[in-house]
Amino acid sequence: MIISWDEYFMGIALFSKYRSKDPHTQVGACIVNEDKHIVGVGYNGMPNGCSDAEFPWGSTGEFGDKKYAYVVHAELNAILNASTSLKGCRIYTSLFPCNECCKAIIQSGIKEVIYLSDKYAATDSTRASKRMFAAAGVHYRRLETDIEELPVNFVLPKGEREG
Numbered sequence: 184m185i186i187s188w189d190e191y192f193m194g195i196a197l198f199s200k201y202r203s204k205d206p207h208t209q210v211g212a213c214i215v216n217e218d219k220h221i222v223g224v225g226y227n228g229m230p231n232g233c234s235d236a237e238f239p240w241g242s243t244g245e246f247g248d249k250k251y252a253y254v255v256h257a258e259l260n261a262i263l264n265a266s267t268s269l270k271g272c273r274i275y276t277s278l279f280p281c282n283e284c285c286k287a288i289i290q291s292g293i294k295e296v297i298y299l300s301d302k303y304a305a306t307d308s309t310r311a312s313k314r315m316f317a318a319a320g321v322h323y324r325r326l327e328t329d330i331e332e333l334p335v336n337f338v339l340p341k342g343e344r345e346g
């Protein structure tokens with residue numbers, strides 16, 4: 184099988200999301216520059232020093248008891264992890280960016296957003312994102328692909344195994 188560039192970079196975003204400890208929604212993001220070099224990746228997780236085991240992953244109760252107060256979104260983590268200027272870059276994200284990440288995407292100079300899921304399309308946050316992206320000239324599109332699943336084998340075929 185041969186995959187396209189878009190499928191490859193979204194694949195990296197999807198792979199990254201499996202690092203997230205969020206029990207409900209794992210999100211991954213991958214930023215690519217104009218030379219098709221990956222310059223940043225991220226997933227949704229607690230800030231450095233804020234233990235995954237100690238901070239809450241639930242989404243009910245008081246403000247301070249919910250993950251939303253603490254978690255860094257995949258897209259923001261990818262931006263903050265980036266090794267270089269993001270001017271003219273593209274961001275691949277497994278879930279459409281929220282309004283806060285949208286602001287960071289715009290301000291960082293990213294020019295295109297490629298997403299897979301838009302499961303929160305009906306929320307005010309996603310509506311605000313789309314409004315800001317349109318005003319700022321940041322193009323967004325859903326990844327078009329015929330691939331349903333891309334298996335990765337960690338168990339080597341018999342002939343390639345050691346011993």
Ligand SMILES: Nc1nc(=O)n([C@H]2C[C@H](O)[C@@H](COP(=O)(O)O)O2)cc1CO
Pocket residue numbers: 205207208209210226227228242250254255256257258278279280281282284303
């Ligand atoms: N674009 C996004 N990137 C993200 O990294 N997230 C994160 C924040 C939470 O950790 C989780 C959403 O939790 P939930 O509301 O589906 O249980 O995904 C959420 C969105 C949605 O806008």
Ligand SMILES: [Zn+2]
Pocket residue numbers: 256257258259280281282283284285
């Ligand atoms: Zn966000």
